[in-house]
Amino acid sequence: MIRNRSRLQLRRAKSDRIDAVLIAACTHLLDPKETKAADPRLDGLCDQLTLIEQVEADIARLKTRLEHIRDQRLRDIVTADIENLKARRADELRRLIAALRSHADLARRFEVVLSVPGIGERTALAFVLRMPELGAVSREQAAALAGLAPFVQQSGRWTGETHIAGGRSRLRRSLYAAALPAAFRWNLALKALYRRLMGRGKAHAVALVACARKLLIFANTVVTRGTPWTERTAEA
Template structure:
């Protein structure tokens, strides 16, 4: 552990710390170490990114009466530290790198190193006005498992491309065997994942609600459950934005640009876009009507599918919020004739 402190004689830091009711810390993460800084203070810490280092970090934060901790997402290297901090009841905010760099740009800060980044993240943490609830910790191992299943699917696609361009029959046979083996593993892993989810009654009930929506097959329903824990607790606009399916304006002065989707959770967006094709052609009457209307209005196939994918997540969000399974059409009110 490497700790540096200036004590109470650091007047500028003391005044700034006194102005804040909530003491905030920032953590810059790398594979081997964590650099930590306090907002409004020159005190800093460096520990190893290990279980022992995390314990030292917790003790140091408690000693300085830190309540809120910000940490930058770093390819998964931050996950163990985040889990431990949340277990210790700290309020943890995980920033995307683009958020931290945008904050630095706003303050015209060009210099960059690990210690400076930790201080910058601490300032970002203190500036946050709205703090979202921490995601369900049960979903984290499911997310890792689902990513592995997705990666197997990607490997199968790569092998199929190699198979198509390979003229050698012996090598073709090898690629076919590998594809069959990976496909078998993928089916087994997905079955195990669903079984693990169904051990939790509340998660199983939520999965069934998502699965009830026409066009949301079981793989899509699992992806939404795991990769969008906010489902059913947010607005339709927020649901579209989180999935990266919300169209954004590109207007300035007299310029009126085309609206485009951007951002969001990439793997989740891919799952919804994949589901939108069969849903809008066969399984969901609402999406079928939407697709036909957009095509008739001159919209392209891909643009119509994006709109259907957005409509699909909006429907699913409403179903989960309501807590009752989806029905293709609302029940008709029985008419009573008076004679």
Template sequence: MSKSITETAGIDVSKRKLDVALAAGPDRLQASNDPAGYQQIESWLREHGVERVGLEASGHYEAAVAAHLRRVGFCVVLLDPAQVKGFRRFKKKRAKNDKIDARLIAVATADMEPDSIRPAPDERLAPWAEHLTLIEQIGEDISRLKTRRDRYSLPAHKRYLETEITRLSRRRDREIVRLLAKLRRHPDLALKLDLLESIPGLGPLTALSFVLRMPELGRMTRAEAAALVGVAPFDDESGEHTGERHIAGGRKRLRRSIYQAAFSASQRWNPILLALYKRLIAKGKHHKVATVACARKLVEIANAILARATPWQDKAVTP
């Protein structure tokens, strides 16, 4: 039995409880999803010589226990639900309950190569990323209200919606200022923001998305960065079949923010993206295909600028 298997456990997460199982061995534990439960799990894992712990992303209910285990020295691996589902199918496991899932997560975590496990995230970023989500959701509420406004004809109703739009817009602007101020108290994050905002067409919200939702940026290849965002096209070929390439996966909110920024920048603000968009359209590419290509190029530019720690220059060489 390999060393990594004997030192690995999995946790199935729900709102109120946590089921823990070893990748090897019958021992199991059930604890409450609260600080007392985290202490109980920590002691149990140490008793069993566990070093690596896998959890399935579960509607943010896993965040607190993952943060606690990282803080006390465990290697924590957060698995996408699609990974766990695919591993279940690979292992041909049909039965499903919390105890079975915990063991499956443990085995899937033990099977991961060490170089595929990302380092622990910066603990400072999680509350700020939550603040950014609030800002984005306020923006989504504003968009919905604008759609509703266009469907009403009575002046009183339209005035009410206009008032709500104005109120939320002001609130969103205030929250952006507050979040930027929080990050700028930290010199390393302030530098990242300045470097990213030097890129034409990349505003404060997109800079915040890069810094908070993609802290790895600047320490990876252009292909890795594009795949992590979800703007890298994947092949669809088999034998004589050659299908269209499609983007997939990635970090949803980050991808949406970058796509919106790329759309704006490629129409007016960024000379590299503007030239790329026009060239692709001239070749007959669909507008969305050209915009996705610009989003990928924007990620590459941001990655290169952070890697070099050099702000945008008008004669910048395409990364």
């Protein structure tokens, strides 16, 4: 029961203090909290986004295959398939954005998220459709939902490694894809964060996860405020 409650609340961290709080909470019968009904509009839109993600995965696989093909005729076949898939991706992306913008509230959220440097249309779609809670949760809750929150494992004298786990995998992959170019080119705050972490001897993967988490926090902040990005947002 205690473990299931911990999973339900997205609490993957483990320590004696956290365990004590969970055990105490489970000794009482609490009325279920009111939950917001799921937005039925998102189902079809998410299906369209999933198709785009699958097409992107197909493109990546064909590019890998192309690296191992020497015969020019076969290379031409695979190259043509890649170009066709790219055209399909672009067309489906246009259709999805048009469908999303037909809803005024989703369009406003999309534009606010899109104002964050380093977040393009593809990533903004993932935010709006894969995390409808954006703007209504804390930065810690947002990171946990995306599987980007660092969780410590500790019990008594034993302390394990801090790591990320769980969350919404498709959203997390979109964040990873956006974090790298954002940290190297588009977002001044993320560039500074990446350099600072690398200067401390952190591994590239660790710094990239931190940048992805920060990008998520920026998106959550602008949606909460309902205003586009400014450089002061990075200080929030």
